[in-house]
Each structure stands twice: as structure tokens, then as C-alpha cells.
Amino acid sequence: xxxxxxxxxxxxxxxxxxxxxxxxxxxxxxxxxxxxxxxxxxxxxxxxxxxxxxxxxxxxxxxxxxxxxxxxxxxxxxxxxxxxxxxxxxxxxxxxxxxxxxxxxxxxxxxxxxxxxxxxxxxxxxxxxxxxxxxxxxxxxxxxxxxxxxxxxxxxxxxxxxxxxxxxxxxxxxxxxxxxxxxxxxxxxxxxxxxxxxxxxxxxxxxxxxxxxxxxxxxxxxxxxxxxxxxxxxxxxxxxxxxxxxxxxxxxxxxxxxxxxxxxxxxxxxxxxxxxxxxxxxxxxxxxxxxxxxxxxxxxxxxxxxxxxxxxxxxxxxxxxxxxxxxxxxxxxxxxxxxxxxxxxxxxxxxxxxxxxxxxxxxxxxxxxxxxxxxxxxxxxxxxxxxxxxxxxxxxxxxxxxxxxxxxxxxxxxxxxxxxxxxxxxxxxxxxxxxxxxxxxxxxxxxxx
Ligand code: GLY
Ligand code: MN
Ligand code: MN
Numbered sequence: 001x002x003x004x005x006x007x008x009x010x011x012x013x014x015x016x017x018x019x020x021x022x023x024x025x026x027x028x029x030x031x032x033x034x035x036x037x038x039x040x041x042x043x044x045x046x047x048x049x050x051x052x053x054x055x056x057x058x059x060x061x062x063x064x065x066x067x068x069x070x071x072x073x074x075x076x077x078x079x080x081x082x083x084x085x086x087x088x089x090x091x092x093x094x095x096x097x098x099x100x101x102x103x104x105x106x107x108x109x110x111x112x113x114x115x116x117x118x119x120x121x122x123x124x125x126x127x128x129x130x131x132x133x134x135x136x137x138x139x140x141x142x143x144x145x146x147x148x149x150x151x152x153x154x155x156x157x158x159x160x161x162x163x164x165x166x167x168x169x170x171x172x173x174x175x176x177x178x179x180x181x182x183x184x185x186x187x188x189x190x191x192x193x194x195x196x197x198x199x200x201x202x203x204x205x206x207x208x209x210x211x212x213x214x215x216x217x218x219x220x221x222x223x224x225x226x227x228x229x230x231x232x233x234x235x236x237x238x239x240x241x242x243x244x245x246x247x248x249x250x251x252x253x254x255x256x257x258x259x260x261x262x263x264x265x266x267x268x269x270x271x272x273x274x275x276x277x278x279x280x281x282x283x284x285x286x287x288x289x290x291x292x293x294x295x296x297x298x299x300x301x302x303x304x305x306x307x308x309x310x311x312x313x314x315x316x317x318x319x320x321x322x323x324x325x326x327x328x329x330x331x332x333x334x335x336x337x338x339x340x341x342x343x344x345x346x347x348x349x350x351x352x353x354x355x356x357x358x359x360x361x362x363x364x365x366x367x368x369x370x371x372x373x374x375x376x377x378x379x380x381x382x383x384x385x386x387x388x389x390x391x392x393x394x395x396x397x398x399x400x401x402x403x404x405x406x407x408x409x410x411x412x413x414x415x416x417x418x419x420x421x422x423x424x425x426x427x428x429x430x431x432x433x434x435x436x437x438x439x440x441x442x443x444x445x446x447x448x449x
Contacts, residue, residue: 193267196268302396
């Protein structure tokens with residue numbers, strides 16, 4: 001992937017911010033691996049996805065790479081990556097190699113990854129702290145490798161006081177940095193959101209009674225790849241009829257019948273950033289009365305959560321608002337009895353709404369970042385105040401499984417409506433509204449099939 005110089009500036013600024021933070025703790029060496037390759041079967045691998053923390057700091061998407069930052073007398077930003085190898089490149093494609101990577105990604109130094117075991121122990125000498133993505137890295141050997149590099153360094157120096165005595169986790173600091181997106185990240189997320197929204201339009205237009213879930217999954221995938229997205233951000237959920245009540249139902253063989261609702265929760269990943277959209281629509285293009293009643297409740301709950309998604313509110317305000325609207329709707333439809341206050345107090349709505357109303361979105365679909373205010377304390381921490389540049393989903397739902405105490409007309413209705421919101425100075429902007437959400441607009445789109 002080619003990086004524009006402005007993006008390079010952002011990468012170096014992120015590394016600098018991390019180095020400044022490391023200095024504030026006494027300096028040291030930070031070691032950040034990318035993700036390992038994973039075997040699918042025999043010598044066949046899953047398609048490769050870099051580690052998000054590593055990519056955030058490097059922009060480098062090849063496997064077998066490590067970032068080392070030295071916050072010392074002279075700060076250094078060092079990449080270890082695979083060396084050039086014409087024979088292997090015939091099979092697996094062109095690699096950057098250390099020399100080209102140094103210039104292209106603005107590293108002070110680069111090495112062949114084969115040299116990790118000799119170079120890292122040397123870099124540890126004279127440093128106070130050893131930083132790494134200890135609590136989050138997918139690299140299974142990280143702790144073993146850090147230990148072995150320290151052991152080698154100990155063998156090489158007379159005075160082991162000259163070696164790091166503290167291991168510190170980078171993960172929380174990186175999560176804080178990643179939580180607020182910069183302009184180039186937001187531009188990528190908008191582009192991903194637009195592709196995904198159009199993919200949902202395409203799937204809605206392709207839906208008919210008799211269609212299989214996997215056929216709509218294929219429409220989504222076709223659209224995502226056709227428009228340059230590298231992959232899905234998560235396995236697409238396409239759920240017909242009763243399957244919509246299974247929150248993470250993977251698109252399968254089920255057929256959508258006349259009278260069924262279809263729930264699609266799908267989003268593409270573009271240049272390392274996720275999008276995450278859910279729409280629910282009738283297979284035949286026309287909501288039934290009970291479907292429409294519940295649909296409009298979920299949409300009103302989403303609007304209520306949207307209204308609380310602003311820097312004036314904390315992360316959970318949207319969830320509280322959605323729960324109020326959903327619970328009142330369940331009472332109005334006779335799915336719950338009693339008062340609103342009591343139904344919320346006793347969580348009587350939970351059999352119908354058992355998940356939260358949103359999550360951070362970014363490089364990871366459930367992105368990093370604490371939902372509570374920093375710093376940590378032993379008492380329960382308050383919910384985090386929203387801030388311009390944060391991105392989160394707003395995704396209320398209602399799921400009605402067959403049960404004797406539930407009116408049959410509602411059985412097997414599963415509805416979720418999910419959009420991606422960028423928090424702005426004054427509120428938030430939904431970046432996924434390229435696909436209709438009002439029931440009338442969905443019906444109109446489907447009439448035009
Ligand atoms: N697609 C997963 C989620 O909505 O959280
Ligand atoms: Mn989501
Ligand atoms: Mn989703």
C-alpha cells in the first residue's frame with residue numbers, strides 16, 4: 001500500500017507521541033510485533049491481517065515484522081522486516097525489504113527480521129524500561145521472546161543494573177491514542193462506511209422470498225471487493241426469519257420465506273478500518289403490521305440514542321436512552337406489563353434486548369479504548385465523556401423468541417438497526433446513512449427492484 005506524505009507525517013507523529021510518553025516514565029525500549037500468520041489447514045494460511053497497534057504506528061502491512069522504539073539519549077524508530085528474497089517473492093509476492101521500507105515508511109533504521117535476536121539485546125543495554133503490547137498482542141511467543149532477549153543481554157553485560165528493570169504495557173496508551181481518530185482516519189472510515197452502505201442497498205435489492213442467506217452474503221462481498229475494500233470487517237451476518245434472533249448468526253443455507261424479516265449485519269474493512277452496519281427488512285418488500293410496530297420502536301430507540309451521542313454526554317447515555325424507548329415500546333405492545341420505571345429497574349426488557357447499544361469502532365470492529373473514564377481507580381469509574389473524533393456504533397434491537405406469554409404475532413421477529421457515528425463538536429454524524437433506514441424508504445427501495 002502506498003502512503004501519501006501527509007499520512008507519513010501522521011505515522012511519525014504517532015511514534016513521536018509514544019516516545020514522549022515513554023520518556024515521561026524514564027525512557028526505554030518499546031517492542032511491538034505485528035500479528036502472526038495463521039494456518040487454515042496444512043500449508044494453507046488464513047488471509048493475512050496485520051496487528052492494528054503495529055499498523056497504527058507503522059503503516060506497514062507485511063507479516064513477520066516488528067517495531068522497536070528507543071526513547072533514550074537519541075530517539076530511534078526501527079523496523080525489522082523480512083529481507084528481499086527473489087526466489088520466495090516469486091511465490092509470495094514482492095516484499096519491501098529493509099532498505100526500501102526505511103525510506104518509504106520514514107524509519108531511522110531498519111533490519112532484516114532474522115537479526116532480531118542479535119540486535120534487540122544490544123538495544124536493551126542502558127535502558128530503564130521495557131515496553132510492549134503485553135496485554136493485547138496476538139503474537140503468541142511475545143513474553144518468551146522478550147525474556148530471551150533480556151537473558152541474552154544479561155549474558156553480554158557485566159552490570160545487569162544497566163538493563164531494563166521494569167516491564168510496562170503500551171496497550172492502554174495506544175488505546176487512548178487510537179480512540180480519537182484523526183482526519184485521515186475519519187476519511188478512510190467514511191469511505192468504508194459508504195461502500196458498506198451501498199453493499200446493503202445491493203443486498204436489499206437482491207432479496208426475494210426463496211433466496212438463500214448465502215446469496216445475499218455473496219452480493220455484499222461482491223460489492224465490498226468491487227469497490228476496493230480488502231475484506232469484510234467481520235463475518236457477515238445474514239439471518240432469515242427466526243435466525244434473526246441469534247445475535248451472531250453467520251450467513252448460512254436458510255431460505256427466506258414470504259413474511260420473514262431478514263437481518264443483515266455486515267461491513268467492509270478498507271485500508272485497515274472497519275465499518276459495521278445492520279439493516280432489517282422484509283423478504284417480500286412489505287413489513288407486516290407486527291413487524292412494522294416493532295421496527296418503528298427500534299428506530300425510535302436509535303434516534304433517542306443518537307440524540308445523546310455528543311460531547312455533552314457520556315458513552316452510556318445513548319444506551320440508557322435506547323433502553324427507555326425500547327421498554328416503553330414493549331409495554332405499549334403488551335410484551336411487558338407494569339410501569340416503565342419498574343420494567344427498567346428489574347431489567348424486564350432483557351429477554352428482548354440483551355446487548356449493549358454500541359461500541360467503539362476503528363481499526364478493530366470492536367475497537368480499543370476504555371468505556372470508563374481514565375485513570376483507573378478501585379472504585380467504579382464513571383462512564384467516559386464522549387469527545388469529537390471518537391467513532392462508535394448505535395445499534396439497538398428487539399428479538400422476540402416464541403414463548404407462551406408472548407403474543408404469537410410477534411414470534412421470531414428479530415430487528416437490529418446499526419449505524420456508525422462520528423462524534424462532532426456539537427453532536428454526531430451518522431456516516432452509514434447511504435442505505436435507507438426508515439421503513440417506508442426501505443419498502444420503496446425494494447419496490448424498485
Ligand atoms: N457486527 C458486530 C457488532 O455489531 O458488534
Ligand atoms: Mn456493532
Ligand atoms: Mn454489527
